[in-house]
Amino acid sequence: MVGKMAKVNVLGAGSWGTALSLLLHKNGHQVKLWSALENEVKMLNEKREHESKLPGVRIPEEVEITTDLEGCLRDVDVAVLAVPSPFTRSTAKQMAPFVKEGQIIVNVAKGVEEDTLMTLSDIISEEIPAANVCVLSGPSHAEEVGRGLPTTCVVSAAKRETAEYLQGIFMSPVFRVYTTPDILGVELGGALKNVIALAAGTADGLGYGDNTKAALITRGIAEIARLGTKMGASQETFYGLSGMGDLIVTCASVHSRNRKAGYLMGKGYTMQQAMDEVKMVVEGVYSAKAAKSLAEKYDVDMPIIMEVNKVLFEDKPAADAVRDLMIRDKKVETPMLPW
Numbered sequence: 001m002v003g004k005m006a007k008v009n010v011l012g013a014g015s016w017g018t019a020l021s022l023l024l025h026k027n028g029h030q031v032k033l034w035s036a037l038e039n040e041v042k043m044l045n046e047k048r049e050h051e052s053k054l055p056g057v058r059i060p061e062e063v064e065i066t067t068d069l070e071g072c073l074r075d076v077d078v079a080v081l082a083v084p085s086p087f088t089r090s091t092a093k094q095m096a097p098f099v100k101e102g103q104i105i106v107n108v109a110k111g112v113e114e115d116t117l118m119t120l121s122d123i124i125s126e127e128i129p130a131a132n133v134c135v136l137s138g139p140s141h142a143e144e145v146g147r148g149l150p151t152t153c154v155v156s157a158a159k160r161e162t163a164e165y166l167q168g169i170f171m172s173p174v175f176r177v178y179t180t181p182d183i184l185g186v187e188l189g190g191a192l193k194n195v196i197a198l199a200a201g202t203a204d205g206l207g208y209g210d211n212t213k214a215a216l217i218t219r220g221i222a223e224i225a226r227l228g229t230k231m232g233a234s235q236e237t238f239y240g241l242s243g244m245g246d247l248i249v250t251c252a253s254v255h256s257r258n259r260k261a262g263y264l265m266g267k268g269y270t271m272q273q274a275m276d277e278v279k280m281v282v283e284g285v286y287s288a289k290a291a292k293s294l295a296e297k298y299d300v301d302m303p304i305i306m307e308v309n310k311v312l313f314e315d316k317p318a319a320d321a322v323r324d325l326m327i328r329d330k331k332v333e334t335p336m337l338p339w
């Protein structure tokens with residue numbers, strides 16, 4: 001099942017980049033792990049473990065850990081970009097001079113740029129026109145991938161051959177990868193679920209129950225799919241791994257950074273206090289404003305997204321936001337179905 005050996009370098013040594021470098025190494029590839037942060041590279045080379053971001057997961061000596069970006073892009077088959085979305089553009093800019101024509105770059109981060117409303121693959125393509133930009137997404141917490149627990153993801157590329165090549169690169173008996181041509185749908189699902197997960201965590205923090213969580217997940221994917229289809233993505237994608245699948249895991253998992261930040265806010269932390277406590281990137285906070293702007297731009301009803309924005313940026317008490325969602329106008333659940 002594991003594909004042919006390739007040179008696959010991972011750029012970004014946070015929890016996800018570290019877990020993917022291990023997965024790719026175990027798949028038999030030659031792997032380098034790059035970080036922009038000298039201290040992080042020094043620490044990883046000394047300890048062979050990212051104690052603060054992925055404790056208990058050993059990085060084998062064969063994985064070279066480096067700050068040499070040019071070296072990571074020279075003669076590489078696949079470059080995996082795993083930096084958090086606030087650093088996607090700056091990292092792509094740094095990469096651009098070293099990227100050869102047609103270079104496969106797989107973005108695995110999840111976000112939408114606040115100022116431009118661009119997806120991360122569009123940002124990378126803009127900064128690195130030579131690149132063949134693809135995405136990998138799905139319900140895949142680093143903590144579980146790092147331990148080799150069975151996980152499924154989806155890879156998307158403009159060409160079927162590229163998607164199938166990458167499927168072979170990432171796939172293993174514990175990491176099952178599907179393919180799809182719907183890059184936009186995969187990216188939107190991955191970015192927007194983080195905003196809904198902040199709401200789900202907040203509901204947990206407020207002491208609400210499983211009914212509330214199920215409501216946020218189900219009505220959340222309805223919002224995401226309404227926006228995504230209007231933007232040109234496929235409805236089917238939002239009910240797949242990168243949509244519903246990732247939304248479920250992010251709203252429910254103890255590993256989720258977004259759920260935890262929401263939980264802390266439900267307990268009374270400010271947004272900044274919650275982000276500081278989580279210590280890893282809370283992408284939903286960065287994507288929330290973009291999601292609101294996209295809803296306005298495409299004239300799509302996204303009530304949960306709107307309320308999350310009010311809680312995050314207008315100091316609205318979270319319990320008031322939940323109440324306001326519950327007392328909205330009466331709605332039909334299936335607006336496309338005739339009576």
Ligand SMILES: NC(=O)C1=CN([C@@H]2O[C@H](COP(=O)(O)OP(=O)(O)OC[C@H]3O[C@@H](n4cnc5c(N)ncnc54)[C@H](O)[C@@H]3O)[C@@H](O)[C@H]2O)C=CC1
Pocket residue numbers: 012013014015016017035036037040053082083084085087090091108109110111140141142143279280281283
């Ligand atoms: N952690 C997870 O389980 C998963 C995370 N993701 C996504 O992957 C992306 C990365 O997430 P994590 O690894 O969890 O984040 P993290 O917070 O663990 O990663 C931070 C890392 O970013 C890098 N970094 C810091 N400052 C930088 C700079 N100025 N320029 C370039 N790089 C810099 C460093 O390597 C640092 O360790 C996010 O978009 C996240 O949504 C996707 C799937 C799973």
Ligand SMILES: O=C(CO)COP(=O)(O)O
Pocket residue numbers: 110138139140141142194197246249250255256257258259
């Ligand atoms: O996207 C992720 C898992 O698929 C990681 O984000 P969270 O840590 O917020 O869940």
